[in-house]
Amino acid sequence: MTLFDSIGIAGSGVTVYRKWLDAVSDNIANMNDAAPTSGPAFQERFVIAQEAADGKGAQVGGARFGNAAGRMVYEPNHPYADDKGYVRYPDINLSDQMGSLIMAQRGYQANLAVVDRAKGAYEAALQLGRS
DSSP, X not given: OOHHHHHHHHHHHHHHHHHHHHHHHHHHHTTTOOBOTTSOXXXXXXXXXXXXXXXSSEEEEEEEEOOTTOEEEEOTTSTTOOTTSEEEEOOOOHHHHHHHXXXXXXXXXXXXXXXXXXXXHHHHHHHHHHO
């Protein structure tokens, strides 16, 4: 594996973790979105990572979505309330999302550190060549 391979592999990891961070931030931003009981609730998003097609690195293989049924909350004064007074909310747990956020953030930072170290090693090799 060359230095450029390590930069490319870590770069693919950065992309996967960025997509994961995007999904978690969407989940957190929409966890209190109400919907009428006649429609679906916001569906929690999960990123599916897989090996890259060339075997070097990772890529986003797709997304999985949570339950559209959500949870029913009794709020008779809400504009979306049905005739029984219920509103549909997403079934998203903030604690789970914060745990995912920390894991994705650490993975993102680790991959950026690999890119930075590989860049430093490449620059050092160039300096040796100039001597």
